[in-house]
Amino acid sequence: MKIKKYCVDNIQEGMQLIKKELGPDAIIIQSRKVRERGWRGFFTPPKIEITAAADTAVMPFQAALAGQEQAKAEDKLHKELSELKQLVSRLVSGQQRREIEAKGPFYQWMQQLIAHDVEEELAQQILAEIHDKFAADNELSQEVVAIIMQKKIREKLRTEELPDNARILVFVGPTGVGKTTTLAKLAARFAFYQNKKVGMITIDTYRVGAVDQLRTYADITGMPVEVVMAPKEMAAALEKLSACDIILVDTAGRNAKNTMQVSELAGFLSVLPAPEIFLVLSATTKTRDLYMIMDKFSRVNYNRLIFTKLDETTTYGAILNVCAKTNYPVTYITTGQNVPDDLEVAHSEKLANLILGG
Ligand SMILES: Nc1nc2c(ncn2[C@@H]2O[C@H](COP(=O)(O)OP(=O)(O)OP(=O)(O)O)[C@@H](O)[C@H]2O)c(=O)[nH]1
Ligand SMILES: [Mg+2]
Structure with a gap:
């Protein structure tokens, strides 16, 4: 509530002033005649003092008018702002498109x-x-x-088939990647598709289970198998298999970070004549871990790669990462658990298609 006193000559003048200043809804609380102070008061007609009040919540007319003007101005500003926003976003998306086009x-x-x-x-x-x-x-x-x-x-991508004169094939790598399964797939192919006489050696100083796995397979296929528990036994095992065209050597999975295990394995392999040593890697392993595994296993002097479990992943970029960083050829890929079917000779065309999502 706003209260104001007006001193005017007559009531009409007072009302006009009040309406103008306090708005049409102002009310008159009190009016009285007053004389001017001092000697002048005796010589001039009395004035009227009007006390008026207005509710400030009710906007005076001018203020209301001004409010309407402001609202209009704000509306205009909002409209202009949103037009400006649209323009900027059109410019940005055009810019992005041009950048993509510029990248070819x-x-x-x-x-x-x-x-x-x-x-x-x-x-x-x-x-x-x-x-x-x-x-x-x-x-x-x-x-x-x-x-x-x-x-x-x-x-x-570097892919390379096994040379015809390869005789001793060794499978090394981390635990559970599919070394023994891949060996079994190849043994069956060499024996049954290429009519080769296949022998097997298992180097397994850790787990009797792994020996049994290969023995069972040897029993089924009728292939000879030798178990080697120390490097000095290797020569005798090779001698026993001297009639074989091809000898496949299985090794127990090693934790790449266990340097002692990897060094011990290197000791066994160093006595083999002209071996082809496959590092068996799972396509499901992270690229960074693959680099670490390749680095740690370099002690055993592997010279080829096999990627297993391609059926268990949907992204194949890790294979390209590894090939681009190192110079080892990929010789086989495996695509499932079935022996001997789920194995293929690696071809760069097929791998490239997989990597490009085809
Ligand atoms: N999905 C799929 N499974 C596979 C493939 N290759 C092997 N496996 C499976 O992986 C598991 C481990 O296979 P193994 O051949 O025993 O692996 P390993 O490397 O010899 O294991 P360790 O001797 O314990 O180090 C088994 O269940 C296999 O059937 C493959 O290409 N795809
Ligand atoms: Mg095994």
Whole structure:
């Protein structure tokens, strides 16, 4: 509530002033005649003092008018702001589109590689190498782009078949990756598809179970198997299998971080003549762990890779990461538990297709 006193000559003048200042809803609380103070009061007509009040919640007319104006101005401002926002977002999305276009038709493929767990740095390197060659040609069709990408990935993957004269094949690697199963698959293929005389050796100083696994398999297939418990027994085992065209050597899984176990294994393998040593890796293992395993097992001088369990993952980038970082060829891949069916000779074309999500 606002209360104000007015000193006016007459009541009309007072009412006008009150309406103007306090608004049309102002009420008159009191009015009385007053004389001006001092000697002048005796010579001039008396004035009227009006006390008026207005509810401040009720806006005076001018204030109401001003409020309406302000609301209109705010509306306008909001409209302008939202137009500005739309404009900025149109500019930004245009900018993004231009950036993607500037990166060329291969940019989407790089994203695809990263989604398949190819390391970002490697994906960028691949993109850069392709870009240098094909940057000028922005009119490439998607089909051509796919072929160029596939070719590039194949260059980075190294696959290599086993040489015909390979005789002693050794399977090393971490626990449970599928060494014994892969050995059994290959033994069956060599024996039944290639008519080779196959012998097996198991180096197992840790678990009797692993020996039994291979023995059972040897019993079923009728292949000879020798158990070697110390490096000095190796020569005798090889001698016993001298009639075999091919000898497959199984080893117990080693924890890569256990240097002693890996060194001990190296001791066994060092006495083998011209072995082909496969490091068996699971495609489900994280890239960083694969690097660690490859590093720790380097003591045993493996020279080839086998990737197992491709059926248990949906991203195959780890294979490309490993191949791009090291120079070991991939010779086999395995795709399930069935012996001998779920094994394939590694081909870069198939691997590239898997890595590109095909
Ligand atoms: N899904 C799938 N399973 C596989 C594959 N290869 C092997 N396995 C399974 O993996 C498990 C371990 O296989 P093993 O051959 O015993 O593995 P290992 O490397 O010899 O194990 P250790 O001797 O204990 O170190 C078994 O259940 C196999 O059937 C594969 O390619 N795909
Ligand atoms: Mg085993």
